[in-house]
Amino acid sequence: MTYSVKEMFLTLQGEGVNAGARAVFVRFAGCNLWSGREADRAAAVCKFCDTDFVGTDGLGGGKFADADALADAVEGFWGEGSERRFVVLTGGEPMLQVDDALVEALHTRGFRTAIESNGTLPAHPGIDWVCISPKAGSEVVQRSGDELKLVWPQAGTDVAALEQWDFAHFLVQPMDDANAAANVQASVDFAMARPKWRLTLQAHKSLGLR
Numbered sequence: 456m457t458y459s460v461k462e463m464f465l466t467l468q469g470e471g472v473n474a475g476a477r478a479v480f481v482r483f484a485g486c487n488l489w490s491g492r493e494a495d496r497a498a499a500v501c502k503f504c505d506t507d508f509v510g511t512d513g514l515g516g517g518k519f520a521d522a523d524a525l526a527d528a529v530e531g532f533w534g535e536g537s538e539r540r541f542v543v544l545t546g547g548e549p550m551l552q553v554d555d556a557l558v559e560a561l562h563t564r565g566f567r568t569a570i571e572s573n574g575t576l577p578a579h580p581g582i583d584w585v586c587i588s589p590k591a592g593s594e595v596v597q598r599s600g601d602e603l604k605l606v607w608p609q610a611g612t613d614v615a616a617l618e619q620w621d622f623a624h625f626l627v628q629p630m631d632d633a634n635a636a637a638n639v640q641a642s643v644d645f646a647m648a649r650p651k652w653r654l655t656l657q658a659h660k661s662l663g664l665r
C-alpha cells in the first residue's frame with residue numbers, strides 16, 4: 456500500500472522512558488481525532504495537539520509506494536551502523552497506516568520499532584515498544600503496552616480507571632499550551648501524589664531539537 460508521511464527526521468526521542476535515545480521519527484499524515492485544521496480544533500475530540508500532520512509536504516515527507524520504499528528512507532536517515540537502530544512511528548495517528556509489511560520491512564533492516572498512538576485503534580502486535588496516550592472523550596481499545604503517557608491536565612480523565620490498564624510504565628506529561636507553566640506544576644503535583652506515575656517532559660522542545 457501507499458504510505459502518506461508528513462515528515463521524517465533523525466533526532467533524540469524527547470518523551471517517555473526512551474527519552475534521550477537516537478531515533479528516526481516517521482510522522483504519518485492524518486488523524487482520526489482531529490482533521491488538523493485550526494477551524495475544526497474546538498469541535499475535535501482531541502483539542503490540544505501540538506503537531507502539524509496535514510499533508511506530505513514536510514522535510515523528509517512524501518508518499519511512499521510500498522513498505523520497502525519507506526523502510527529504505529528510514530534506513531537512509533539512520534545512516535551507517537547497525538547498532539541500536541530505533542524508529543518511532545508517530546503522526547497524526549500511525550495506526551491508520553502501519554501494517555504487517557511495514558513492520559516486517561523495518562525489522563528486516565534491524566530496527567527496533569516504537570509507536571506513539573492515541574490507542575483508539577489496536578496497536579500492531581509486531582511493534583516492539585507501544586506508547587499509548589489516551590484522549591479524554593475517546594474510546595481507547597489498546598489498554599496494554601509499554602508506556603501509558605497521560606497528557607495533563609485533561610478534564611474528564613478517570614485516573615483510577617487508567618491505573619487498571621496493563622502498562623509497564625505510567626507517565627504524566629504536561630500539556631503544552633498557553634497554560635504551560637501551570638500545567639507543569641499540576642503534573643509535578645500529580646506525580647508527587649501518585650507513586651505509580653512518573654513525570655516526563657518534552658525534552659526536545661527545551662533543547663530546540665525536532
Ligand SMILES: C[S@@+](CC[C@H](N)C(=O)[O-])C[C@H]1O[C@@H](n2cnc3c(N)ncnc32)[C@H](O)[C@@H]1O
Nearest residue numbers: 503504505506546547548571572573588630631
Ligand atoms: C502528536 S501525537 C501523535 C501520536 C498519536 N496521535 C497520539 O496522540 O499519541 C504525539 C504525542 O504528543 C502528545 N501531545 C500532543 N499534543 C501535546 C501537547 N500540546 N502537550 C503535550 N503533549 C502533547 C500526544 O499525547 C502524544 O503522546
Ligand SMILES: Nc1nc2[nH]cc(C(=O)O)c2c(=O)[nH]1
Nearest residue numbers: 467468469470545571659665
Ligand atoms: N524529539 C521528539 N521526540 C518526540 N517524542 C514524541 C514525539 C511525537 O511527536 O510523537 C516527538 C517529536 O516530535 N520529537
Ligand code: SF4
Nearest residue numbers: 486489501504547573
Ligand atoms: S490524537 Fe495525537 S495526532 Fe491526533 S490530534 Fe491528538 S495529539 Fe494530535
Ligand SMILES: [Mg+2]
Nearest residue numbers: 505506545665
Ligand atoms: Mg511531538
